[in-house]
Amino acid sequence: VPELAQELLALLTRHRGGSDLASRRLTASLASLLGDLATPDATASVSELIQHEDPRVGANAVESFARQARANAGRYKAAVPGVGPLVELKADPRHRVRANALRALIEFGRDTPTAIDGLVEMLRDGRVGHRLASAWVLWRILPDMARSAGHLQREAGGSEGWPHLAASAARLASCDPDHRVRRRAAACVSRRSAATAGAGSPAT
Secondary structure, X not given: OHHHHHHHHXXXXXXXXXXXXXXHHHHHHHHHHHHHOOOHHHHHHHHHHOOOOOHHHHHHHHHXXXXXXXXXXXXXOOOOOOOHHHHOOOOOOOHHHHHHHHHHHHHHOOOHXXXXXXXXXXXXXOOHHHHHHHHHHHHHHHHHHHHOHHHHHHHHOOOOHHHHHHHHHHXXXXXXXXXXXXXXXXXXXXXXXXXXXXXXXXXX
């Protein structure tokens, strides 16, 4: 693993500053691959890539940062992964970076009330990309939401909370001006109904 990490980091050094499409794509791929290598150098590189000028690189780096945080939490027997830097990305102008950070914070149970409110704000954002990205995140976390509804609602505390996420998705599904947002939000509504029904069914 150390040898693989060094090879990937060497590739990153050669291509991370490139402005051509091939270099940007390779850098985005490396940002993803490094997430499976929780070595100190790989972790440091992923943290730096979060601020990369290419939004795809930054978004992939956020996902990798979350994977490394999980790995480190398991290695050091930490109850909650150390994802503090992601808190600063809750209002990031890059929609995929913002969405991935909120997803990680919610899934890790870190800063849950404001992370949930942040996702509600994204669903209501005037920018199409932010609404699309937040609807995707909501679709991904819905099964866990249904299984842990009581716990998550307690964690939400005084935030707008999970009911507002569902209401925002329903509103987007019915009246968002962008057809892609409507379709993705409708998928959220359908998945929520299925997940809620499943959570309420007796075990077989």
